[in-house]
Amino acid sequence: MVSSFLPSSSSIRKKSKKTRIYLDSLPEDLLVEISSCTGASSLSAVRNLRIVSKSFRRICDERYVFYRLSLKEIDYPPWHQNSEIFFERCRKSGNPEALYQKGFINYFRDDLKHEGLEYLAEAAEKGNREAKYVYGLILICLGDKTKQKGFKILSSVIKPLMPTTMEEMVELRYKIKKIRDSVLWPDNPVMERLKTVYVREKCQCDCKTRMLLVRNHGWYRYGDDTDMNISSACEFCLLHHEVELFLR
Known part of the structure; x- marks a missing residue:
């Protein structure tokens, strides 16, 4: 059966917990850099990053991360x-x-x-x-x-x-x-x-x-109808x- 080749739910939870522990053990300045770089590229990616660990959730609320956030995914002006x-x-x-x-x-x-x-x-x-x-x-x-x-x-x-x-x-x-x-x-x-x-x-x-x-x-x-290079304009x-x- 296909299910026999899939990892059990308990093993997935253990792996997820181990990954979270590894991430939480990273230096804080590195976590800040990861969060800010992620935020600079995509706001939705930051939302996903917040659920990875408590450390990321806390750091994603820091001023530096908000400073670098990309707002391209949000309409402006805000209506809510x-x-x-x-x-x-x-x-x-x-x-x-x-x-x-x-x-x-x-x-x-x-x-x-x-x-x-x-x-x-x-x-x-x-x-x-x-x-x-x-x-x-x-x-x-x-x-x-x-x-x-x-x-x-x-x-x-x-x-x-x-x-x-x-x-x-x-x-x-x-x-x-x-x-x-x-x-x-x-x-x-x-x-x-x-x-x-x-x-x-x-x-x-x-x-x-x-x-x-x-x-x-x-x-x-x-337009395409041009007889000159823009660089010489x-x-x-x-x-x-x-x-x-x-x-x-």
Whole structure:
């Protein structure tokens, strides 16, 4: 019979208990690193890790693990109180994704521009690419002393993507559009004010980049109809193009 080739339930329990003992005997800093690396890749994996042992359950609740948690599997903004509490805990732990989302909501939906910019700036400093993109765009729109800083921040996002293809750029736009569409209604007053104050300076390039961007003006992709390499395009025009796409 097939069952004769399967281990008994008692042997499985013994093996599981032995595995748990081995895990609990690992150094705590190693358990923290395992938990944080797991959390950075998948939130559902952390949920599974919590049931492995008491040590993992305790460590998965530590601030450092919440700081590194990936929030990609959760819709934002949260619609349930438990989800809202969870996001707030991530934010207080300095989680870059939570800071970015909080900043976006504060700035555009709640019209708390000062607080929103602070959260976006903090998330950008921690390396969150979406936060850099949005923070840079806002600074460019506001003009005056912040404009050059905005160009520098947005360039740090776009320039690394220019040498090869724009697939990553398209993916980044999609992520930003997703949160924008989920929290902003048409004719959002904050967005309308940014459109009003935004000024595009004339560029001294040969206009080839501008012509390319006119032909490929969609939010999601540049398109296949191109006679030039993106890596040779005018960076100034590309940066302004991103601003105009976002404000559209």
